[in-house]
Amino acid sequence: MLLNELYQKLMPYQKAKRWIIGLSGGMDSTVLLHLLVKLKKQFPIPTLSAIHIHHGLQTIADHWPDHCQSICDQLNIPLTIVKVTITQQASIEQAARDARYTAFANQLQTGDILLTAQHKNDQAETLLFRLFRGAGVKGLMAMPNQRPLGQGTLIRPLLNTPYDTLKHYAESNQLCWIEDPSNQDTHYARNYLRHQIFPKIIDYWPQAIHNIVQTSEHMQEAQKLLNELAQQDLLEAQTNSLYHWLTIPSLLVAPLKNLSTARQKNALSFWLSNYTLQPSTQHWHGWFDLINAKETATPIWQLHNAEIHRGNHRIWLLKNDWLTKPSSVHLPIETAKEISLPNNGLAKLSGKLPQGSFYITYRQGGESIPLIRGTRDLKKLFNEETIPYFLRQRLPLLIDLQGNLVAVANYPQWFNKNYSKDFTFEWIAPHFSS
Structure with missing residues (x-):
């Protein structure tokens, strides 16, 4: 038997x-x-x-x-x-x-x-x-x-x-x-x-x-019933990726805030189960601190082997390479090519570069760029686009020998007017793996 x-x-x-x-x-x-x-x-x-x-x-x-x-x-x-x-x-x-x-x-x-x-x-x-x-x-x-x-x-x-x-x-x-x-x-x-x-x-x-x-x-x-409810509650929050070049999982904040506390926890638990261990009962206060923070705040919820960041009306789940701060770089560029960025994917230059020496680096603070409509502070441009804080520290910048900002990767509208726009500057971000 x-x-x-x-x-x-x-x-x-x-x-x-x-x-x-x-x-x-x-x-x-x-x-x-x-x-x-x-x-x-x-x-x-x-x-x-x-x-x-x-x-x-x-x-x-x-x-x-x-x-x-x-x-x-x-x-x-x-x-x-x-x-x-x-x-x-x-x-x-x-x-x-x-x-x-x-x-x-x-x-x-x-x-x-x-x-x-x-x-x-x-x-x-x-x-x-x-x-x-x-x-x-x-x-x-x-x-x-x-x-x-x-x-x-x-x-x-x-x-x-x-x-x-x-x-x-x-x-x-x-x-x-x-x-x-x-x-x-x-x-x-x-x-x-x-x-x-x-x-x-x-x-x-x-x-x-x-x-x-x-x-x-x-x-x-x-x-099973709770999972079905979570899937329904996540439908509105799980919209298409905000940035086509970014594979990080994200959810819209507003639909989550409209849910009851119990349904918020249930929906988020279901979503997180694909990526990390479930938060303990005591750990959930971090979620409520994050979702109820001011819009201008940049709260972070620490999880087992991941972090939840808030920015641009969304929450973003970071883990693996995304938890490692990219190493400072000052990479010389002479010809169009792909450049490996330590802990930060690839930078790709295509087309005809102007004469002169160029470098790839990251934001230090205080940068500005001369555009067609006048010189703009990079910080203000980031704020206008509501770019999440964790991305601001990673977006590769192209500078010339004098330290002038020439271009911001993946943002072709931010291009130094003193240079001919005969090339593109792309960032292939680190791939997110669960």
């Missing part, structure tokens, strides 16, 4: 490139491996292999790769062993989990399926654990049955299978597995929940695991 259930759950993934089992050597993953080998003998399934992540957090764990290798050799399943280093963090459990999934992601190729062995009891524990930490709807969904991971997909085919069912299968088939002694250490929050709290709950409410998992399913439905 367990084998048939597994086959039904994995049927949609039969055309995958590879099925890879995350094999810790514990009972759960050993049962999953054993079931998949049986499945392989009965049905045409993708290439089957296993991967063991060696954390090395305890001396006894040094023997686990050998144990996993022995099992895989007996079953004729290729095994990859990946050793990872755990960085010191407040939660060693979370650090180990992060390192494990990073290693998994690095091993997956396009079309690969990673299969892990979390079961129904794990799902109930996850929801309760997150409840104690004050999670919202998204957190109380617990673990999804599937999600993207690296270039592949993570599938949890045993998530609705009770622990006792797996234990019975393991014992009936006389399987050998590793018992991790750290799983008994109740100094770890998850273990305390498992060994001290859950047994008492189940004694009093025998159906607790089933009901808790059912709650996670209700939360998944609720989150």
Whole structure:
């Protein structure tokens, strides 16, 4: 029966490139491996292999790769062993989990399926654990049955299978597995929940695991509705890019301000989920400071690995190269060409440059440029165009040997009238990657 259930759950993934089992050597993953080998003998399934992540957090764990290798050799399943280093963090459990999934992601190729062995009891524990930490709807969904991971997909085919069912299968088939002694250490929050709290709950409410998992399913439905609402609320804010040469994600402020506080947070959470970790409950004050700031202000909301800037009636999401201030440059230019700008994309000069020496640099303050209608301060031109502050520091400027401003990249209307306009000056901004 367990084998048939597994086959039904994995049927949609039969055309995958590879099925890879995350094999810790514990009972759960050993049962999953054993079931998949049986499945392989009965049905045409993708290439089957296993991967063991060696954390090395305890001396006894040094023997686990050998144990996993022995099992895989007996079953004729290729095994990859990946050793990872755990960085010191407040939660060693979370650090180990992060390192494990990073290693998994690095091993997956396009079309690969990673299969892990979390079961129904794990799902109930996850929801309760997150409840104690004050999670919202998204957190109380617990673990999804599937999600993207690296270039592949993570599938949890045993998530609705009770622990006792797996234990019975393991014992009936006389399987050998590793018992991790750290799983008994109740100094770890998850273990305390498992060994001290859950047994008492189940004694009093025998159906607790089933009901808790059912709650996670209700939360998944609720989150789908919230996502649909967020998409509707973002329609007006997600207009076309203000600058055709800029790939930074942005949203109009006015449509967001018209939403209730709850809908603002929901819409923004949905939008941010593509780019960075969700803000904590305490962290949201930064959003309200930003959106309620004066129009002339330049507030910044610091996120996990990104920043939200406000400018030109929009919010802008900056990360990766956009968080690194471009290095000061004074690059000599003699002929039309493309010039690489450190931490700032490319500058491109096309056409016929005038005689003389020119340089590419950035704004220092106090620049002015003689236009057809008179000399103008660059700062005032920027203000009139309401160019966001983060862009002002990055727009390449072309100056001559005497330090006169000749042109501003991507703004052909700002061109020194003392020079013939026989060339173009473009900035190819750093590409935004999520």
